[in-house]
Every structure is written in C-alpha cells, then in structure tokens.
Amino acid sequence: MGCNSHTYIEYRRKEYANDGWNSLLQEEVDSRNYNLYAKMAGVRNYCETTPVSPPRGFPDDAGSAAKGDYYLRINDELAAKEYDGYVSSERASKWVSESISFFPPDGSNSISNPDWHSASWLTGEEFCSAVREIASDDIYWMAIAAMVESVNKADGYECRVVFWFDN
Secondary structure, three states, X not given: OOXXXXXXXXXXXXXXXXXXXXXXXXXXXXXXXXXXXXXXXXXXXXXXXXXXXXXXXXXXXXXXXXXXXXXXXXXHHHHHOOOOOEEOHXXXXXXXXXXXXXXXOOOOOEEEXXXXXXXXXXXXXXXXHHHHHHOOOOXXXXXXXXHHHHHHHOOOEEEEEEEXXXX
C-alpha cells in the first residue's frame, strides 16, 4: 500500500496575522516521493535521512481548507446516509477511546480522521530547503516549492506548508 501526502500551502499577510491562514494549494499530492516525506517528517524513512522536524501535529490555527479536510464532521443523520466527511457520534467516541482520533481544540463538532497520520507543518523556508536537498529532480515538488518561494518573496506575506499522510 502506498503513502500519499495531503499538502496545503497556507499564507497570510503579516500585518493581519490574527485573521488566520488562507490556502493557496490544497490537495492529495499524487507525486509520491518517500525521500522527501522522510525529510519533511521522518515518514517512510527508508533512506535514513534526518528529518527537518519530527511531526509537529496538526496546527491549531490551520486554515479552513486544511481543517475541512483533516477533520470529519460528527452528524448522526448524515453519517447514517454514508455522506463523505461525516461520522456518527458513537463511532467518533469509539475512535477517541481507542486513541486513533481526537477532538479538535476549538471544540467544534468534529474529529480527526483516523486514516491520517504524521500531521505536521513546515515554514516556507524549511519546506523549500527540504525540496532542494532531497527532491531537486522531482518537477512536481519543485513547482510546489516555487509557489512557496513566490509567496515568501511577496512583501508583507508569510507562508507555511501544512501536511499529513495516508496509507
């Protein structure tokens, strides 16, 4: 079974940092690069590289796009109809008791998706450095790094990359 990353480039204006993060890119990345995953967070570290950081966890202040994909909404009626993105309150409680999921710190009626693992984030600089070091021959990841670098160079903005993995 392969491992995919779910990657979000988040940005905000420095002067409005309290307004939160917005997403520039949000998707399950189809270009698997296990060496880069290892560098980003120690995931699939077959090359025994030193990660930029162990997984830092899903950021409490993540933007709405990342939150919307990372968390499942608890709604018994919609879960019974098997709508994507919804889980019953009974199943949510079971997952929390099994320590495979958790409730978000904001108290919203949702729960982390138990299929996701190794959630983390890197600053724009950390991410671009990892791509240049490990994935400079991977055009897909180099293009993502170029977007991150562009935002970092824009006057008054800051950027980070929020990500997690599935199996």
